[in-house]
Ligand SMILES: Cc1ncc(C[n+]2csc(CCOP(=O)(O)OP(=O)(O)O)c2C)c(N)n1
Ligand code: SF4
């Protein structure tokens with residue numbers, strides 16, 4: 001049987017991906033250029049018995065999403081720059097309390113209100129370091145409508161598997177672009193649900209990591225009663241200031257991601273095998289970069305594309321290897337320099353690392369990238 | 378025979394963090410009695426709070442308890458209730474938590490008329506952070522950040538809740554412990570948003586700065602200045618000056634409840 005196909009906008013594909021993953025709760029607040037995610041889910045969630053709520057602001061939306069997730073419902077919110085800034089305190093709450101949830105950030109320019117209808121890639125550092133305190137982060141950066149679908153599914157999987165918030169960042173260009181989507185059949189993509197506790201309600205400890213780095217999470221309203229707090233806590237969920245317990249919990253919550261980079265990582269490479277120059281690009285910018293690679297090859301320049309799909313945790317190992325192989329890495333971004341610093345750090349001085357930025361609301365085009373490559377070679 | 382509170386308290390969680398004479402403990406006991414009156418199944422009860430001394434309450438109780446971020450309790454609770462309407466949801470917290478940083482969530486939870494019971498402990502001050510003034514600190518009172526007397530005007534929490542659309546609004550004080558559990562129980566039984574404002578005391582950061590020499594002085598003050606809604610109609614405006622009304626201040630059983638409204642949305646979506 002032929003697969004269901006449709007011409008979908010990136011934001012619509014995101015909503016469809018959420019439904020495929022079994023999402024049952026959306027809490028949000030309208031903001032351009034992300035609003036279509038909310039609009040589609042307001043139509044579709046009640047059809048599958050899910051819940052949609054438009055909250056009074058993005059902080060309330062993030063709070064409702066965490067509350068809903070604790071009852072066992074796979075939960076999502078969607079927003080853009082100003083809204084993500086408002087959510088930061090509670091993204092940290094979801095980190096420390098270890099509550100699975102998905103946060104969509106359709107990136108526009110900024111700071112502040114910036115250019116609400118223009119694209120940007122200037123929230124990529126915020127995705128890692130936006131909330132206060134030590135924590136791990138997972139952020140995915142799809143570059144096409146089909147990939148927004150699959151990466152939204154993967155975001156839910158990672159959130160459920162690692163019991164933490166996962167962010168999906170795509171720029172306004174990908175969010176508002178329309179492309180042909182093939183809907184995967186049920187079962188075709190992996191769908192992961194959080195691990196339920198196997199111990200009796202009396203023995204349940206919500207942060208007991210003796211059996212693994214990610215403790216099973218019980219649902220509110222089941223047989224299990226437990227306590228959740230944003231304070232540093234012991235394995236039973238109750239606050240503690242005991243140094244050894246605080247230290248162990250803080251480290252476990254960061255290491256559950258860093259020790260599993262191989263599982264979380266996802267990159268695409270194009271003509272990198274013999275490349276002298278690597279264009280290191282993500283999101284819509286990677287599409288211009290791919291075009292630039294082809295054009296440069298025609299001119300006899302051995303260019304290749306490295307495209308992270310998982311942006312955080314940072315693809316350290318592969319970036320370091322490419323830095324040894326290539327003469328230069330060019331990092332085009334719709335910002336004035338963010339991921340380029342991570343690339344520099346990973347390159348350890350083994351090659352030239354150069355940034356090409358654009359923040360005027362227009363896409364970063366292949367010509368601009370090609371000119372930069374020629375400049376550094 | 379003494380009332381058995383122990384069966385509702387989590388083993389090993391006492392002593393609590395509250396200062397001697399703090400009113401929050403009186404409210405907690407009232408809440409326990411109300412939960413017993415309503416025979417709440419603790420597995421199916423979520424108790425949600427923000428941050429502050431008052432907000433530490435849920436941790437002591439044997440239920441599904443959620444201690445969130447400053448001011449955000451009502452919004453977290455909205456997510457819990459929406460996702461699992463069959464759960465009984467109780468919110469609790471302080472005056473600062475609920476009406477300053479969390480004021481927006483407070484009024485919108487009232488407006489939606491979502492079925493939960495919010496026990497707001499108004500001790501007129503930010504207790505936990507050492508006594509800075511809150512939106513409920515009386516004008517002229519001394520707080521650590523109003524050394525010359527508070528220039529701000531005061532929120533009337535119950536009026537705010539009624540204006541915002543809550544359908545059961547009641548007020549009492551820590552000096553009326555028997556009324557606390559009665560009103561909370563009525564709130565739990567009411568379908569819709571119930572606000573129970575309990576005026577209590579913070580001897581440590583408010584009382585001592587404002588000439589209440591002892592907790593007893595503070596309790597006497599609460600008692601002397603409260604007037605039950607039943608007695609109020611017989612009193613003159615002059616007699617009512619500076620007094621706070623106690624009892625059930627507002628009740629509306631007609632307005633639709635939020636989760637029921639959303640159940641209708643689901644019906645429509647599924648039949649379309
Ligand atoms: C975002 C944020 N801002 C400020 C604080 C500091 N803070 C903690 S509790 C509190 C005031 C609590 O007052 P109230 O809600 O009245 O409770 P009480 O301690 O009086 O019972 C403040 C300002 C915080 N925890 N988080
Ligand atoms: S500081 Fe005030 S509110 Fe906090 S526990 Fe002490 S008396 Fe109670």
Ligand SMILES: [Mg+2]
Pocket residue numbers: 471472473498499500501502503504511
């Ligand atoms: Mg207070």
